[in-house]
Amino acid sequence: MSDSSDNDTGADPRRTLPDLDTSPIPLLEKVRKEGRVWDDLCEQYGVDNPNPPWKVYLDSTCEVLAEHNCALPLLERRWEEDELSEDIYMDVPFPERQLLALAHSMIRRGLMDEEELARRMEAVDRRLNSA
């Protein structure tokens, strides 16, 4: 009997990638510490949806970032998500940690900077909470 995998080459292609800077980013640390995760909101409001409504948009963002201009290749993003999920975002549930990891990767790769993201979050906050 053999319990086997069909793709056990022993080589890990992620070793060829440059190291990701996994040091905390203050803006994302604030979200990590102060943001209310979906599980807590569901409990408070009596909702039983397994995922927050924004998850489908997050997944779509990950897909389209890997298309066309390929600003953030899918495998690299996933590996960075793994690394961050076992490190600074370990205590954050899914999919919130997927979101934090994506934002972290984008900032560290220079696709956006922390200050402009902070400004945009303030603007989005005002807009969504104005009604």
Place this chain on the structure above:
Amino acid sequence: MAEKHKPAPMVDEVSEFEILELAVRELAIEKGLFSADDHRRWAEYMETIGPAPAARLVAKAWVDPEFKKLAVADGIKASLEVGIDWINDMPSHFGTPSDYCNLRVLEDTPKLKHVVVCTLCSCYPRPILGQSPEWYRTPNYRRRIVRWPRQVLAEFGLQLPEDVEVRVEDSNQKSRFIVLPLRPEGTEGWSEEQLAEIVTRDCLIGVALPRADRKVDDKRPVHPAVKPVKHH
């Protein structure tokens, strides 16, 4: 007298995470990393996919030996018969970076059990099976299923006899997999529709076996955690 309409409960609060998601998306669009329309088309597509087509494929293979041969030989062609076009259904119309167009249907036998993983990331046959469950993405599952498949399957509640070989198929940039499990006893004379109702997502990944007495939409018992984790 007509019953009063009761609105479904909803989360009436905007979280920091919701704000972060939208802010990231808007900035990416402004910077030209992708367009709003591309993003919307992906979101629309994502909300249409699920495990039902794969369940229908398995049910059809159980009742139609010729279709089973086709499914095992050419999963992409067989998918067309359950309404899934791996190439043209995608918003990009050429597959996607994470959904390459080579679906392999892994046929279990009484002495061989298949289970699917992606050790590198979380490749998954999404066009026919929907979004992957969270546990499938975890390093815990990905690392351990290839080393100790029997033990990990036991953790899912699947105890296999020692004389059944476990074969772990590792998804990669070229191939996606679904499992064609054995048709369970007690389903003789069932229609395709009835059979499809007992083929759950976990059966298609290979961590569970279909049962005549358990349907996809059955209520599952919920066991509260002994020590629930509080995030805040």
